[in-house]
Amino acid sequence: MSEIGQFSLLLAFLVCWYTVFAAIMGARRNSPELIASAYRGVWSFFFLLTIASGALMYLLAVRDLNVEYVARYTSSNLPMFYAIPAFWAGNAGSLVLWVWILSGYSALMVWRHRITDTPLVPYAAAVLMLVGSFFMTLIIFLFQTDASMTPQMVRDPFYRVMQAVLGVSGGGLHPTCNPFWRLPFTPAEGLGLNPQLQNPGMMFHPPTLYLGYVGMAIPFAFGMAALVSGQADNQWLILTRRWTITAWFFLSLGNILGGWWAYVTLGWGGYWAWDPVENAAFIPWLLATAFLHSVMIQEKRGMLKIWNMVLIIAAFGMTIFGTYLTRSGIISSVHAFARNEAFNLAFLLFMATSVMAATFLLITRVDLLKSEHQLDSLLSRESAFLFNNVVFVGAAFVVLFGTLFPLFSQVFRGVQVSVGVMWFNAILWPLWAALLILTGVGPLIAWRRADAANLRRNFLYPVAFGLLVAVGLALSGMRSGYALGFAGICAFVLATIVQEFYRGTKARMAISKETIPVAMTHLVSRQNRRYGGYLIHLGIVIIAVGITASSLFQREADLTLRRGERKPFQGYAFQYLSFRQFAEPNRDVHAATLQVFRHDALMRTAEVVKEDYYAEQMRWTKAKILYTLKEDVYLTLGSFSEDGSTVTINVKLNPLVSWIWIGGAVLIAGTVVAMWPDKREREHRRRTALRGSRAERRRPEAAARA
Amino acid sequence: MRARNIKVMISLGLVIGAIAVLVIASTTRSSYTTHYYRTPSEFLARSHDYVNSMVRVNGKVVQGSIRRTPVSAQNSLPVLDFVLGDSLNNTVPVHYVGTTVPDAFKEGADVVVEGIYTSEGVLEAKQLLVKCPSKYEAAPKPSGNV
Numbered sequence: 001m002s003e004i005g006q007f008s009l010l011l012a013f014l015v016c017w018y019t020v021f022a023a024i025m026g027a028r029r030n031s032p033e034l035i036a037s038a039y040r041g042v043w044s045f046f047f048l049l050t051i052a053s054g055a056l057m058y059l060l061a062v063r064d065l066n067v068e069y070v071a072r073y074t075s076s077n078l079p080m081f082y083a084i085p086a087f088w089a090g091n092a093g094s095l096v097l098w099v100w101i102l103s104g105y106s107a108l109m110v111w112r113h114r115i116t117d118t119p120l121v122p123y124a125a126a127v128l129m130l131v132g133s134f135f136m137t138l139i140i141f142l143f144q145t146d147a148s149m150t151p152q153m154v155r156d157p158f159y160r161v162m163q164a165v166l167g168v169s170g171g172g173l174h175p176t177c178n179p180f181w182r183l184p185f186t187p188a189e190g191l192g193l194n195p196q197l198q199n200p201g202m203m204f205h206p207p208t209l210y211l212g213y214v215g216m217a218i219p220f221a222f223g224m225a226a227l228v229s230g231q232a233d234n235q236w237l238i239l240t241r242r243w244t245i246t247a248w249f250f251l252s253l254g255n256i257l258g259g260w261w262a263y264v265t266l267g268w269g270g271y272w273a274w275d276p277v278e279n280a281a282f283i284p285w286l287l288a289t290a291f292l293h294s295v296m297i298q299e300k301r302g303m304l305k306i307w308n309m310v311l312i313i314a315a316f317g318m319t320i321f322g323t324y325l326t327r328s329g330i331i332s333s334v335h336a337f338a339r340n341e342a343f344n345l346a347f348l349l350f351m352a353t354s355v356m357a358a359t360f361l362l363i364t365r366v367d368l369l370k371s372e373h374q375l376d377s378l379l380s381r382e383s384a385f386l387f388n389n390v391v392f393v394g395a396a397f398v399v400l401f402g403t404l405f406p407l408f409s410q411v412f413r414g415v416q417v418s419v420g421v422m423w424f425n426a427i428l429w430p431l432w433a434a435l436l437i438l439t440g441v442g443p444l445i446a447w448r449r450a451d452a453a454n455l456r457r458n459f460l461y462p463v464a465f466g467l468l469v470a471v472g473l474a475l476s477g478m479r480s481g482y483a484l485g486f487a488g489i490c491a492f493v494l495a496t497i498v499q500e501f502y503r504g505t506k507a508r509m510a511i512s513k514e515t516i517p518v519a520m521t522h523l524v525s526r527q528n529r530r531y532g533g534y535l536i537h538l539g540i541v542i543i544a545v546g547i548t549a550s551s552l553f554q555r556e557a558d559l560t561l562r563r564g565e566r567k568p569f570q571g572y573a574f575q576y577l578s579f580r581q582f583a584e585p586n587r588d589v590h591a592a593t594l595q596v597f598r599h600d601a602l603m604r605t606a607e608v609v610k611e612d613y614y615a616e617q618m619r620w621t622k623a624k625i626l627y628t629l630k631e632d633v634y635l636t637l638g639s640f641s642e643d644g645s646t647v648t649i650n651v652k653l654n655p656l657v658s659w660i661w662i663g664g665a666v667l668i669a670g671t672v673v674a675m676w677p678d679k680r681e682r683e684h685r686r687r688t689a690l691r692g693s694r695a696e697r698r699r700p701e702a703a704a705r706a
Numbered sequence: 707m708r709a710r711n712i713k714v715m716i717s718l719g720l721v722i723g724a725i726a727v728l729v730i731a732s733t734t735r736s737s738y739t740t741h742y743y744r745t746p747s748e749f750l751a752r753s754h755d756y757v758n759s760m761v762r763v764n765g766k767v768v769q770g771s772i773r774r775t776p777v778s779a780q781n782s783l784p785v786l787d788f789v790l791g792d793s794l795n796n797t798v799p800v801h802y803v804g805t806t807v808p809d810a811f812k813e814g815a816d817v818v819v820e821g822i823y824t825s826e827g828v829l830e831a832k833q834l835l836v837k838c839p840s841k842y843e844a845a846p847k848p849s850g851n852v
Contacts, residue, residue: 386718390722415743415752419740610809648805
C-alpha cells in the first residue's frame with residue numbers, strides 16, 4: 001500500500017509540472033487544446049493525490065507499523081477514531097494534506113470555470129500547480145543522511161536510485177517528510193498519538209484550518225493571473241469572490257474551533273494564549289478579512305486596486321508562513337517542534353521567491369491598476385473601509401511582530417525575549433475597539449460623502465443606545481473602563497444592525513404587504529451578501545461580548561478537600577465525594593467525583609480526571625466544564641493523594657464564555673448566507689456559460705475534447 | 707478634492723502612528739515581556755539586569771532539592787521549593803506557591819520556570835512547565851545535506 005502511495009506521489013509530481021507548462025503555453029498561444037489538457041492535468045493531480053491520501057489512511061487504519069509515519073504517530077491500542085486523524089499529526093502527513101486540499105480546490109476551480117472564456121483560469125491553474133509543485137518537492141525530494149542506517153537498508157527503488165545518483169555518504173538516505181517511508185525493521189509498538197491530540201477537535205480543527213489556508217491560494221492565483229495576462233480589471237475579483245469567502249469561512253471556523261479545542265482540552269481555563277501556532281492561523285484571518293472588505297471598494301468604486309493586490313499577496317504569504325510556523329517549530333510552542341535546517345531553508349526560500357515574484361509582477365504591471373476615483377471625504381464609506389483595512393493590517397503586523405519577537409531579540413540582543421499575553425492585550429484592545437466601531441459605521445455611512453442628515457439618520461439611535469447601555473452598566477456598579485467601553489460599543493453596533501433589519505423589513509412590508517417573517521426572509525434572501533454580512537457582524541459583536549467578559553471577570557480558586565468535605569466559592573460550593581482509579585485500553589484514569597452546588601442547590605455531580613497514557617508515557621489532566629449561558633464552571637483535578645483521601649480542585653468561573661461559541665455559530669451561519677448564490681449571480685453565470693458555449697461552438701474541436 | 711485626500715492621508719498616518727506608539731510602549735514595558743534563558747549559567751551571567759522582572763529559565767530539577775510544604779493553618783496554598791541546575795553546576799533556587807505543578811514535575815526533569823527574580827537571588831515562580839519528550843516529532847536527527 002505504501003508503494004501505491006509513493007508511486008502516486010511521484011506520478012503526481014510529474015503531472016503537476018506538465019500542467020504548469022501546458023497551462024502557461026495554452027494561455028499564451030490561446031490554444032484550447034493545450035488548455036483543456038492542462039485542466040485534465042489538474043484533475044489527474046487531484047485524482048493521484050486522493051489515491052495517495054487514501055493509501056496513507058489505509059496504512060494508519062491497519063496500523064502498518066513498518067511504515068515510519070504510522071509507527072511514529074499511532075500505536076496498536078490507539079482507537080480507530082484517532083488513528084485516521086494521525087494523518088495530520090506530523091510534518092509529512094500535514095504536507096500531503098496541504099497539497100491534497102490544494103489539488104481539490106484547483107480541480108473544483110477548474111471545473112467551475114472550465115467554460116469561462118478567459119485566460120485568467122489557465123494562468124491561475126498554473127500558479128496553483130506551481131504552489132503544489134513546491135510542496136510535492138518537499139515531500140518527495142527533501143532528505144537527510146541517517147547515520148543509523150546503511151545504504152543497503154534503503155529499499156524503496158526511487159530512493160535507491162536517488163541515493164546512487166547523489167552518492168550519499170555516511171549512512172542511508174532518509175526522506176525528511178515522506179509519509180510512505182518504510183523502516184528497515186518493524187517496531188513492536190508505535191509511539192502513539194499525543195494525548196492532547198486525542199480529542200474530537202483533532203478530527204476537525206487541522207483540516208478546517210488547512211482548508212482556510214489553502215483556500216487563500218485561489219484568489220492569490222487569480223490575482224497573479226490578472227497581472228500576468230494583463231486583464232487586471234475587476235474580473236478576477238468577481239471570479240474569486242466565492243472562493244475568498246469560502247477560504248475565509250474555513251479560516252474563521254478553524255480559529256473558532258481552535259479556541260474551543262484549547263478551552264475544552266488544554267485545561268488551563270482559557271481559549272486563546274497568543275501561542276505562535278494560534279497566531280499563525282489568526283494573521284491570515286486578519287488579512288483575509290481586510291481583503292474581503294477592500295474588494296468591495298474596488299467592485300463598487302474602482303479604487304484600491306493596487307492595495308488589493310498587495311493584500312492578497314500578503315495574505316497568501318502569511319498562509320504559507322503559517323503552515324511553516326506550525327510545522328517547523330522555529331518558535332517553540334506547544335504545537336511546533338522538529339528542527340530541520342533543510343526544511344526551514346526550503347520553506348523560507350519558497351516564501352521569499354513567491355512573495356518577491358508576486359511583488360515584482362505587481363510593480364511591472366502597476367500601470368494597469370489605475371484608480372478610477374478619488375476619495376471624496378473623510379466621512380464616507382470609502383474612507384471607513386480604508387480605516388478598517390489599515391487597522392486590520394496593523395493588527396496583523398502587531399501579531400506577526402509579537403510572534404517573531406523572540407527571533408528578533410535573539411538576533412539583535414543575543415537574548416530570547418518573548419512578549420506575553422499582556423503585551424498583545426495592551427496593543428490590540430484599542431485596535432479591536434476601533435474595528436468594532438467601524439463594524440457599526442462602515443455598512444451605514446454614505447458613499448462618497450456623508451452629510452449631517454445622513455449621519456443623524458443612521459447613527460442617532462445607535463449612538464444613544466450605546467451610551468445608554470454604558471451609563472446603565474456604570475450605574476449598576478460596573479467599574480472596569482474596558483468593560484464599559486466595549487459594552488457601549490457592542491450595544492452601538494448591535495443597534496445599527498437591528499436598525500438595518502427593521503428598516504429593510506418595514507420597507508418590504510410597505511411595498512409587498514408581507515408579514516414580518518416572510519418580509520425578513522425575503523430581505524435576507526434577496527440581498528444575501530449584505531444581510532449575510534450583517535449576520536457576520538452580529539456574530540462578531542456576540543463574540544466580543546464573550547471575550548470581554550471572560551477576560552476581565554474570570555475568578556479562580558484552588559480548593560483542597562478531604563473526602564466528604566465541602567467548601568464554598570463565589571456563590572458555589574464544592575463537595576468531594578469519592579475517588580476511583582481504573583484502566584482504559586490505552587491509559588490509566590484517576591477520577592474524583594464532586595458535587596457542585598449553586599446557592600445551596602445541587603447543580604451537577606461531576607467527575608474530574610487525570611489520565612496516564614501508556615504508549616506516550618504522559619499524564620494528562622482533563623477539564624470538566626459545566627456550561628451555562630451566564631458563566632462556565634471550569635474544573636480541573638490539581639493533585640490527589642495516592643489513597644484518594646484528599647484532592648485539590650482548581651475552580652475557574654468564566655463568565656459568558658458560551659457566547660463566544662454562540663457568536664461563532666452566528667458568524668458561520670452569516671457566512672453561509674453570504675456565500676449562497678443569489679439570483680443575480682446565477683443569471684450572470686448562465687450568461688457567461690452561454691458565452692462560453694458559443695465560444696466552444698466556434699471551436700468544435702476544443703468542445704469535443706473538453 | 708486634493709485637500710480632502712490629504713486629510714484622509716493624515717488621519718491614516720495618525721492611526722498607523724498610534725499603533726506604532728502602542729507597540730513601542732508595550733515592548734519597552736518590562737512586565738509585558740519575558741526573557742528566556744537556556745540555562746541557569748546563562749541567566750546568572752546577566753541576572754543583575756533582571757531583578758524584579760519576568761524571566762524564563764530552562765534547567766533541570768537538581769536531585770534531592772525538592773521540598774514541598776503542604777497546606778496548613780499558616781499557608782492556604784502548598785509551597786514548592788527546588789533548585790534549578792545545569793550541566794555546569796550553576797544553580798538558581800526556585801520558590802513556588804500554588805497547586806498548578808505540572809503532572810510530570812519530578813527530580814531530574816527538564817523544566818522551564820517563568821517568574822520574577824528577586825533581589826535575594828530567588829526565582830519566584832509564576833509558572834512551571836515541564837518539557838516532555840515531544841510526540842509531535844521525534845528528536846532531531848543529525849541533519850545531512852539536501
